[in-house]
Amino acid sequence: MSKPKVFVTRSILDAGLDIVRDFCEADIWSGELPPPREVLLERVKGVEGILSLLTSQIDDEVMAAAGTNLKVISNYAVGYDNIDIPAATRRGVPVGNTPGVLTDTTADFAFALLMAAARRVVEADVYARAGKWRTWGPSLLLGQDITGATLGIIGFGRIGKGMAKRAQGFDMEILYYSPNCPPDPYAAEIGAHCVDLTTLLERSDFVSVHVPLNDQTHHLINKETLRMMKPSAVLINTARGPVVDTEALYEALRDQVIGYAALDVTDPEPIPADHPLLELENVIVAPHIASASYATRGKMATMAAENLIAGLKGEHLPNCVNPQVYG
Numbered sequence: 001m002s003k004p005k006v007f008v009t010r011s012i013l014d015a016g017l018d019i020v021r022d023f024c025e026a027d028i029w030s031g032e033l034p035p036p037r038e039v040l041l042e043r044v045k046g047v048e049g050i051l052s053l054l055t056s057q058i059d060d061e062v063m064a065a066a067g068t069n070l071k072v073i074s075n076y077a078v079g080y081d082n083i084d085i086p087a088a089t090r091r092g093v094p095v096g097n098t099p100g101v102l103t104d105t106t107a108d109f110a111f112a113l114l115m116a117a118a119r120r121v122v123e124a125d126v127y128a129r130a131g132k133w134r135t136w137g138p139s140l141l142l143g144q145d146i147t148g149a150t151l152g153i154i155g156f157g158r159i160g161k162g163m164a165k166r167a168q169g170f171d172m173e174i175l176y177y178s179p180n181c182p183p184d185p186y187a188a189e190i191g192a193h194c195v196d197l198t199t200l201l202e203r204s205d206f207v208s209v210h211v212p213l214n215d216q217t218h219h220l221i222n223k224e225t226l227r228m229m230k231p232s233a234v235l236i237n238t239a240r241g242p243v244v245d246t247e248a249l250y251e252a253l254r255d256q257v258i259g260y261a262a263l264d265v266t267d268p269e270p271i272p273a274d275h276p277l278l279e280l281e282n283v284i285v286a287p288h289i290a291s292a293s294y295a296t297r298g299k300m301a302t303m304a305a306e307n308l309i310a311g312l313k314g315e316h317l318p319n320c321v322n323p324q325v326y327g
Contacts, residue, residue: 004071004312006049009035009056012076016301020051023309041065048072049308054079060087072311076304078102080321081213081240089322096307096317100158101299102291107162109290110238113262114151114206117234118144122284144205144232144259146170152177152204154197154220155211155239156184163208164192175200201228206236213240223248232259238290241267250277264290 003025011017011030020026027043029035034055035043044050044066052058054077063070063084073088074096088095116122120143127133127141151167153160153176164174164187174192178184181194201207207229211217221235221244229235235258237244246267252258254276262284266277270287277283291297307317316326 004048007043007047008051010053013298013301015298016305019305051308054082059084074304074308094317094325095321098300098303102296103158105293105296106159106290111166113236117260117262149205152200152207154209160210206234208236209239219245226252229258234260236262238264241265241269
């Protein structure tokens with residue numbers, strides 16, 4: 001019996017790839033960079049499944065190129081803004097993602113960025129490597145205290161709650177923004193307070209972004225909202241780059257409207273090496289590695305493979321973002 005044909009848009013860890021190879025006739029793009037658009041459109045022709053990474057846009061054109069045999073799209077990420085969900089739903093194609101497994105890893109990294117920005121760790125490393133460290137100085141590389149400070153969390157989902165959990169260990173006051181402030185037992189348990197966005201920005205020493213990218217959150221952090229923040233405030237973004245207006249952020253950091261930014265995601269992504277943002281000392285930029293631990297990326301690979309194979313078998317996906325396809 002022939003195996004179902006699938007296209008994998010980038011190579012993933014063997015924990016998942018071995019499962020895919022065993023069950024499928026897998027065409028795997030092995031390049032370090034994503035497949036060019038024309039290659040993607042060609043390689044998906046006639047496939048029954050697509051295992052995608054967030055670096056490939058899987059829109060209606062790609063689904064049309066795949067044709068009527070397409071049964072499933074499995075995204076190797078918790079976010080799925082790279083996939084046209086309405087188009088997939090119209091075609092009756094379930095879309096899978098990998099939620100939950102990367103919550104703690106991403107929250108760990110977001111808090112690591114917070115601490116690194118607060119205590120200017122990257123600047124200190126550059127300073128020492130440049131041979132500038134000649135003696136101890138009472139005003140050398142002064143930073144912000146974390147213990148007892150106020151943390152504002154924009155988006156109180158799994159990762160936002162994970163950030164709050166870590167903040168408790170530093171006796172931080174925790175504010176969070178969630179539209180309409182629905183009752184949240186965990187928030188009540190830890191003493192976190194739901195406030196409007198303006199209040200959060202005005203009161204927080206650290207602002208950490210944990211929202212999905214959609215029409216409502218695009219450029220949620222912009223020139224106007226940045227000016228609501230404290231001059232010493234630190235912005236952390238491990239969500240999606242376009243949630244923050246990059247040009248506005250650059251100007252705010254350059255003009256000291258806010259104190260610091262620590263970014264795991266950017267817009268554009270990757271950010272060009274000659275981008276003016278990278279010329280500033282009061283910003284940390286990481287190459288989208290918040291979930292990059294061996295264990296987490298391996299679990300993500302397994303989940304993505306399981307979603308793919310369930311769809312090929314005609315079974316419900318273990319993690320489906322458009323369950324309405326099942327009627």
